[in-house]
Each structure stands twice: as structure tokens, then as C-alpha cells.
Amino acid sequence: MKKVLFLILWLITWIASAQELRLKKGIIVDSVSVKVSDSVAYSYALYLPKKFEKNEATGVVFIFDPRAKGKEGLQPFVAAAEVYNLILIGSNNSRNGAYQENLKIFSDISDHVFSHFKIDRDQLYLSGFSGGSRLATAIGVVSNEIDGVIGCGAGFPISEPLNPKENKYPYIGVVGNADFNYLEMRDGKKYLDNLKIDNELLVFDGGHVWPPSTILIQAVGWLRVLSHNRGVLQLSKESMERQYQQHLAFAEELLENKEWSMAYNAYNRLIKNYQGHFEVRELKDTLKQIRKEKAYKEYKREENRYLLEERDMRATYLEFFNEDVTEAVLDNLGYWEAEMKKLKIFQNHASASKRLMGKRLSNLLLILAIETRNAYNLQEHVEKLLFLNEFLVMLKPDYHEPYIDLMKVYVKKGEYQNALGALEQLFMNGYKDKDRLYRTEGIALLRVFPEFKEILDKY
Numbered sequence: 001m002k003k004v005l006f007l008i009l010w011l012i013t014w015i016a017s018a019q020e021l022r023l024k025k026g027i028i029v030d031s032v033s034v035k036v037s038d039s040v041a042y043s044y045a046l047y048l049p050k051k052f053e054k055n056e057a058t059g060v061v062f063i064f065d066p067r068a069k070g071k072e073g074l075q076p077f078v079a080a081a082e083v084y085n086l087i088l089i090g091s092n093n094s095r096n097g098a099y100q101e102n103l104k105i106f107s108d109i110s111d112h113v114f115s116h117f118k119i120d121r122d123q124l125y126l127s128g129f130s131g132g133s134r135l136a137t138a139i140g141v142v143s144n145e146i147d148g149v150i151g152c153g154a155g156f157p158i159s160e161p162l163n164p165k166e167n168k169y170p171y172i173g174v175v176g177n178a179d180f181n182y183l184e185m186r187d188g189k190k191y192l193d194n195l196k197i198d199n200e201l202l203v204f205d206g207g208h209v210w211p212p213s214t215i216l217i218q219a220v221g222w223l224r225v226l227s228h229n230r231g232v233l234q235l236s237k238e239s240m241e242r243q244y245q246q247h248l249a250f251a252e253e254l255l256e257n258k259e260w261s262m263a264y265n266a267y268n269r270l271i272k273n274y275q276g277h278f279e280v281r282e283l284k285d286t287l288k289q290i291r292k293e294k295a296y297k298e299y300k301r302e303e304n305r306y307l308l309e310e311r312d313m314r315a316t317y318l319e320f321f322n323e324d325v326t327e328a329v330l331d332n333l334g335y336w337e338a339e340m341k342k343l344k345i346f347q348n349h350a351s352a353s354k355r356l357m358g359k360r361l362s363n364l365l366l367i368l369a370i371e372t373r374n375a376y377n378l379q380e381h382v383e384k385l386l387f388l389n390e391f392l393v394m395l396k397p398d399y400h401e402p403y404i405d406l407m408k409v410y411v412k413k414g415e416y417q418n419a420l421g422a423l424e425q426l427f428m429n430g431y432k433d434k435d436r437l438y439r440t441e442g443i444a445l446l447r448v449f450p451e452f453k454e455i456l457d458k459y
Contacts, residue, residue: 059123
């Protein structure tokens with residue numbers, strides 16, 4: 001009996017020790033388990049800032065990656081967590097899908113966090129990327145506990161009842177200037193402005209990706225300033241001064257780099273949110289000087305012009321793409337080939353605004369084709385998958401997965417020469433992993449052909 005008791009005590013000590021190891025400061029812990037019941041369990045990635053003290057109330061950011069990869073969502077926020085001493089929580093279960101299920105997951109994970117950490121309830125923030133951004137907004141709408149949301153790479157939920165309607169919390173949108181959701185994020189800011197909901201929109205150079213850590217430091221800083229101005233978060237005069245200098249340095253760097261539109265927006269944010277705290281006369285003078293710049297005026301004219309053109313092309317693409325996938329007629333690829341050539345010309349245009357328009361529209365077609373392809377299976381949708389993968393290899397020849405999928409489609413159709421043609425194109429576009437092709441399901445019959453080995457030996 002004593003041996004059994006000793007073993008139990010040893011196990012308890014070992015488990016407690018392991019848990020303590022997982023809660024080290026300054027490193028991302030991949031998975032903290034949350035057992036809800038015998039049949040339901042979740043997990044989250046965790047980051048504790050280096051200045052974290054378990055007996056002190058600490059702010060927290062719940063972060064939602066669209067593919068339920070908690071660690072990937074935490075990594076861009078680590079620098080901000082250190083600057084502002086914030087706990088980071090990244091769900092390993094919440095992903096693009098039904099909101100009801102994701103809301104339940106958040107509820108269970110947040111209960112676990114609140115029971116294990118002393119949380120500052122004036123700094124309870126949410127963030128997410130793409131579909132995770134929409135989820136963060138939805139949670140903010142249905143909850144009365146949220147103090148701010150940072151939405152990255154996408155706006156509000158598709159379900160209109162889950163869109164913000166009142167000024168419950170500040171919202172910071174963050175989007176790349178080449179992101180296919182760029183227009184949506186701009187429209188989202190106008191929507192929030194019309195409802196007088198505290199918000200800002202930060203734009204960075206990039207596509208549909210998590211924002212750089214430097215931008216997220218800015219975003220968290222703006223959440224704190226807006227919360228302070230709302231009377232929710234009490235920042236000391238010294239804290240406001242440090243925050244102001246940080247935001248000012250960011251604006252000055254944009255101006256120095258002649259990023260006219262971003263610099264204008266940055267100075268405008270400074271004036272709007274720091275007026276009443278600091279003297280802003282010099283900021284207003286700088287804003288006037290930016291407005292007078294010939295390069296700024298030209299950029300704004302071009303931007304407005306090409307954004308209108310982009311809206312029209314985007315609407316046309318969405319309509320035609322859905323029709324063409326439904327029909328799955330390969331002859332319709334001719335239209336898309338011409339449009340893709342047009343977009344490549346746009347991306348090499350003298351105008352920066354037109355180059356960005358070309359990138360956004362190309363990225364839109366890419367994500368449309370990938371997400372639509374992922375919704376179909378080879379047993380029931382052979383012709384649709386044939387159309388979508390031919391579409392993808394035209395759009396992005398160096399993207400290798402569509403060639404492999406084409407081989408599967410052509411083998412399924414019994415068109416082995418076309419499958420071998422896709423194999424040759426795969427290697428012509430830089431593919432290297434020959435071993436994978438010997439393991440890939442769906443092309444076993446292709447490996448019987450002598451030409452299969454000949455092509456692999458050739459490259």
C-alpha cells in the first residue's frame with residue numbers, strides 16, 4: 001500500500017513539475033491541455049512575457065489562426081507581448097468553420113485561462129488572421145467582456161448579425177496593401193466610422209499573411225490608446241508619452257521613406273487620438289505639407305482611379321469564376337488566360353497603385369481556386385478538379401500541388417499521356433521531391449509506365 005501511495009505522490013509531483021516547465025516565461029509552449037469532459041478536450045499555445053508575475057494581473061490576447069495553428073498565430077505577437085507585458089493564447093482547435101462550435105471552444109479555453117492566470121479584465125483582447133479575424137469580431141460582438149479586437153487580413157463575419165453595431169470596444173484593422181481583402185478592410189473602416197465605433201486601419205507592405213511584428217506592436221499600442229481615451233484603461237502620463245513617441249517614430253519613418261499615403265494616415269491618427277494629451281500643431285503642419293506634395297496628390301488620384309477599376313474587375317471575376325467552375329468547360333480557360341496576362345502587365349506597371357491592384361486581383365484568383373478545389377473530392381468532381389487545377393497551373397506555374405492533383409485527375413480519367421505531361425511540367429517548374437511521387441496515392445498506375453521513370457531520371 002505504501003508503495004502505491006508513494007507512486008501516486010511521485011506521479012503528482014512529476015505532473016506538477018512538467019506543468020511548471022510548460023509555463024516558462026519567454027518561450028512559446030505549443031500545447032496546454034484543456035480537458036472539458038471525458039470525451040471533449042482542447043489545447044492552446046501559450047506565451048508568457050519575460051516580465052510576467054503570477055500574482056500580478058496581466059493583460060491577455062486570445063489569437064485565432066484560421067488553420068488552428070496556435071503557435072503560428074502567437075509568433076508575430078511575441079514582440080508586442082514583451083513591449084506591453086501581455087499573455088498570448090493561441091487556440092489549437094478554432095479554425096474556419098461554424099461559429100457556434102468556435103464560440104464554445106473559446107468559452108472553454110478562456111475559462112481555463114482565467115482559472116490559471118490572474119487576468120487584467122481591462123486588457124482582454126482578441127485577434128485573428130483571415131477567418132480567425134472574423135471569429136475574433138464575432139466573439140467581441142456577442143461578449144460584453146472584450147476590451148479590443150485586432151482584425152488581420154479580413155473584416156467582419158459573413159453573418160450580418162455578428163457584425164459590430166455599437167461602440168462596445170475599439171477595433172484595429174490590419175491589412176497588407178497586396179491582400180485580396182484590402183478593399184474589404186477599407187470598406188470596414190468606413191462602416192465603423194459611420195457607426196462612430198472607435199477604430200483605426202493599419203496598412204503594411206505585403207499580401208494575405210500575418211502582419212509583421214513591428215505592425216502588431218503599433219496595433220496593440222493603438223488599442224491601448226483608444227481604450228485609455230474611452231476611460232477603460234488608465235495609462236499614466238509617462239506611459240502615454242512613451243506610446244506617443246513610439247507612434248510618432250513610426251509615422252516619421254514612413255514620411256522619411258516617402259510612403260506618402262501611409263504617412264498621411266499615420267499623422268492623421270496621431271492628431272485624432274493624441275489631441276488633448278499633447279501639442280499637435282507640428283503634426284498638423286506636417287500633414288499640410290504631405291497634402292501639398294506632388295507625389296502624394298498623384299498617388300491619391302491614381303489610387304482612387306484604380307480602386308474603382310478593381311471593384312469592377314473583382315465583381316466580374318467572382319461572377320465568371322463561379323459560373324465556369326459549375327460548367328467545368330476547359331474552353332473557358334481561354335478567357336482566364338487572357339485575364340492572367342493582363343494582371344501580369346498590371347503588376348509591372350509604372351503606377352504603384354496599379355501594380356498593387358494587379359497583385360490583389362491575382363491573389364484573389366489564387367485563393368478562390370485553392371479554396372474551391374479543396375471543397376471537392378476526386379470521386380465525385382473529376383471535371384471540376386480538372387478545370388480548377390488547370391486554372392491554377394496557368395495562374396501560378398511554380399505552385400507544385402496542382403500538377404500533382406492533375407496527375408491524379410488524368411489517371412482517374414484514364415488519360416495517362418496527359419498525366420505524364422503534367423509530371424513533366426511539374427519538374428520543368430522546379431519540383432525536386434522525387435521520393436514523394438513514389439508514395440503519392442492515386443498515381444500508382446502511372447508509375448507502371450516506363451516514361452514515368454524516364455521523366456524522373458531526366459530531372
